[in-house]
Amino acid sequence: GDGGGDGDGGGDGDGDGDGDGDGDGDGDEPFLWNTPNLWYSVEDKLIYVALNEDDGTVDQIVTSTILTPLIEGFNSITMLEDGSLLGARMAITEDSTEIFHIPEPPLVAAEITVEIIGVVPDNLAIEALYTDCDGRVYLMDTGANGSDPIGNRLIRFTGDYLQGDLNYEVITDLQNASVADIDDMAPGLNQQGEITDGTGFAIDSGEVYDFDYTTGTGVLLGAGGTWGIHTLGGPLFTDDAARLYLFTLNAELLEADPVDLALSDVLAVGPDVVGDKPKGWSGITGPLTDCISTID
Known part of the structure; x- marks a missing residue:
């Protein structure tokens, strides 16, 4: 939550009252995961x-x-x-x-x-x-x-x-x-x-x-x-x-x-780098949406 004090009881601005700002009402899921x-x-x-x-x-x-x-x-x-x-x-x-x-x-x-x-x-x-x-x-x-x-x-x-x-x-x-x-x-x-x-x-x-x-x-x-x-x-x-x-x-x-x-x-x-390697010298990642594994 951002502590905005919007009057929903959570102070996070999403209107669900749980205070975590993700709008799902559970109060525990990480922001970045959602x-x-x-x-x-x-x-x-x-x-x-x-x-x-x-x-x-x-x-x-x-x-x-x-x-x-x-x-x-x-x-x-x-x-x-x-x-x-x-x-x-x-x-x-x-x-x-x-x-x-x-x-x-x-x-x-x-x-x-x-x-x-x-x-x-x-x-x-x-x-x-x-x-x-x-x-x-x-x-x-x-x-x-x-x-x-x-x-x-x-x-x-x-x-x-x-x-x-x-x-x-x-x-x-x-x-x-x-x-x-x-x-x-x-x-x-x-x-x-x-x-x-x-x-x-x-x-x-x-x-x-x-x-x-x-x-x-x-x-x-x-x-x-x-x-x-x-x-x-x-x-x-x-x-x-x-x-x-x-x-x-x-x-x-x-x-x-x-x-x-x-x-x-x-x-x-993305931003420039200092050295002589590419500025995209990396993989990328993000959240993994809920799913069912098919790997043993």
């Missing part, structure tokens, strides 16, 4: 993209500064069920990945610290993070290098990763997958337009696939974006229509048709 928003991180920046709930366009981009030193590398990111963010930085040498947690992502520009959880065991290079319908967290192990499928695996944390247990199990061997090297993973949509987790949208250097995460098979839908993709479910929008977003290495955000990947105009462009 509004359309996207996030990414590059260098020492955390970027919040607030989306319009009526048409899915960008209302504002908010840039916060991360004071905690992070390694330089490609950034993977996923939103957890409590609205917090889990991030990963893959070292440029592709032999180490640092996992970090942002418990309360700021909605206004701020200087923040993040919690560095640790390094993924076995010198893995992680290129994507993904949260399923049961809240479990997956990682895309890029294997021998960041450009081919050799050694690629979809793995899943088995322990309390926020407390430092980064042990994992292998869910799918992707060495023979129909996608060369997945850079970001998004949930999918079924024929009713509802969010799915076992199949989703995977992006590999600007090629977007309808991809089965459990079998490693996929169909190329088209081209758009570079390394970032996320799907937001219909309940987050007033028209109840799900939306698929792509993110380019130039930090351009676009909407794509989930069926034929027809692209919108550029909705917004």
Whole structure:
């Protein structure tokens, strides 16, 4: 809630009296889990993209500064069920990945610290993070290098990763997958337009696939974006229509048709960076709309 004192008993302006500002009357769901928003991180920046709930366009981009030193590398990111963010930085040498947690992502520009959880065991290079319908967290192990499928695996944390247990199990061997090297993973949509987790949208250097995460098979839908993709479910929008977003290495955000990947105009462009790496050197994430898991 924003403490607006509007006389409904909640002070939050949504008229339901529970004080949390999300309008659903339950008082406990995180704001970010129930509004359309996207996030990414590059260098020492955390970027919040607030989306319009009526048409899915960008209302504002908010840039916060991360004071905690992070390694330089490609950034993977996923939103957890409590609205917090889990991030990963893959070292440029592709032999180490640092996992970090942002418990309360700021909605206004701020200087923040993040919690560095640790390094993924076995010198893995992680290129994507993904949260399923049961809240479990997956990682895309890029294997021998960041450009081919050799050694690629979809793995899943088995322990309390926020407390430092980064042990994992292998869910799918992707060495023979129909996608060369997945850079970001998004949930999918079924024929009713509802969010799915076992199949989703995977992006590999600007090629977007309808991809089965459990079998490693996929169909190329088209081209758009570079390394970032996320799907937001219909309940987050007033028209109840799900939306698929792509993110380019130039930090351009676009909407794509989930069926034929027809692209919108550029909705917004993220902030510039200091170094020589692209300003869109990151995957993107956002809330996962309520769904039923199809992954064992």
